[in-house]
Amino acid sequence: MFPTRFIAQASLLGVIGLSSPLIALPLVTPAVMAQTASDGYNGAMQKGYGLTARRDYQSALVNFKKALSLRPGDRYATVAISNVQAYIARDRVANRPVANRLAYIPSHLGMPGNTVAGATRGTTCTPGSVKLTALAPNNGLALTASKNPDLFFYVPASSAKAIELIVSDEQGNLIEQRTYGINPTAGIVKVKLNGGSNGLEVGKKYKWNFSLVCSSDPSGFPYVEGWVERVDLDPNMLQAINSTPVAERLPLYAANQIWNDTLTALVQLQQSSPSNSSYQDQWQTYLQEAGVDPGIATMPILDCCQAQ
Incomplete structure (x- = not known):
């Protein structure tokens, strides 16, 4: 006995008046769908990073958003979108030429530190005005x-x-x-x-x-x-x-x-x-x-x- 999908296909061919041989239609299983979505996600992320390397930030953003649509809530895509959006905004304010874009984006994180040496007790060994x-x-x-x-x-x-x-x-x-x-x-x-x-x-x-x-x-x-x-x-x-x-x-x-x-x-x-x-x-x-x-x-x- 033919499987259901072959019977349905034969009926359809008879209705439209075709006498083509039976061809098995590929089944799209959940595993195939998941793999396709994964390939699309990785492709979009890789393209986004490649465009970032070429300093085409707007096009990179489009691809990162596409990746997020394929994998909603994904941490890497969300971070990539946030970073590129911040970079575009900072670059626009700086009004920097495309070929020379390299803006500093401060992290939202922070820790106590001291990046310039202050006064010390005793005689200092750095008498100049510019400190360590x-x-x-x-x-x-x-x-x-x-x-x-x-x-x-x-x-x-x-x-x-x-x-x-x-x-x-x-x-x-x-x-x-x-x-x-x-x-x-x-x-x-x-x-x-x-x-x-x-x-x-x-x-x-x-x-x-x-x-x-x-x-x-x-x-x-x-x-x-x-x-x-x-x-x-x-x-x-x-x-x-x-x-x-x-x-x-x-x-x-x-x-x-x-x-x-x-x-x-x-x-x-x-x-x-x-x-x-x-x-x-x-x-x-x-x-x-x-x-x-x-x-x-x-x-x-x-x-x-x-x-x-």
């Missing part, structure tokens, strides 16, 4: 996608013997403590955060303290401190990051508030293409929008630092 400064968001919390992110600091000319980095978790447990040799020239230095044997854990915040070792009395050390959190990236965004050149990662990082990785990419681009003024302009604008002293944003990036 962390290149960090003014809300105290930086986001990263890396398990071993780079931290950046402006270190003024000083008589300090070394610089020290101390990292602890939210409970105050010591994660790492390192001392580095110091460059006598004023400039911006990069220090890699190891985060213990396995690096930073996703979803956890870590407090860092960076100081100049001026004497035997720690109370006289100029210091800055802040927080960093490793975020959970959308797998589709991670795929976009891993498949694009460094220059195209910039808008992906910046639009998603991934601070440390944005700075690392900008430094890498400046060092590999020193004659490209666009990277220098984006570096300076990005830092200034985050509240970093304009004078510091133009300082040289030094070759530093080796752990002692």
Whole structure:
């Protein structure tokens, strides 16, 4: 006996006067429908991130909204929409040319911090007017996608013997403590955060303290401190990051508030293409929008630092 769908098809052919052979119509099962929706969601998210990398934010927004319609309530699509909308609004206010778009978007999160060294007891080893400064968001919390992110600091000319980095978790447990040799020239230095044997854990915040070792009395050390959190990236965004050149990662990082990785990419681009003024302009604008002293944003990036 023919299955029901074959009988129905034969009847229909008889009604319209056709004598074609019976053809089995494919059944659209719930599993097939779910897979189709999943493919459509992933395709829309990947296209959205690809358009973000090319700095076509309006078209990226359209695709993220499409992804959300295919998977209502999805966290990654919701965050992508919110981030791109905030980026478009901030960029419009800044009235920045398309080719140079790299706006700083402050995170809605924040932690107590101190990005500029204040007065210390005793004789300071940094007599200049520009103090030790962390290149960090003014809300105290930086986001990263890396398990071993780079931290950046402006270190003024000083008589300090070394610089020290101390990292602890939210409970105050010591994660790492390192001392580095110091460059006598004023400039911006990069220090890699190891985060213990396995690096930073996703979803956890870590407090860092960076100081100049001026004497035997720690109370006289100029210091800055802040927080960093490793975020959970959308797998589709991670795929976009891993498949694009460094220059195209910039808008992906910046639009998603991934601070440390944005700075690392900008430094890498400046060092590999020193004659490209666009990277220098984006570096300076990005830092200034985050509240970093304009004078510091133009300082040289030094070759530093080796752990002692």
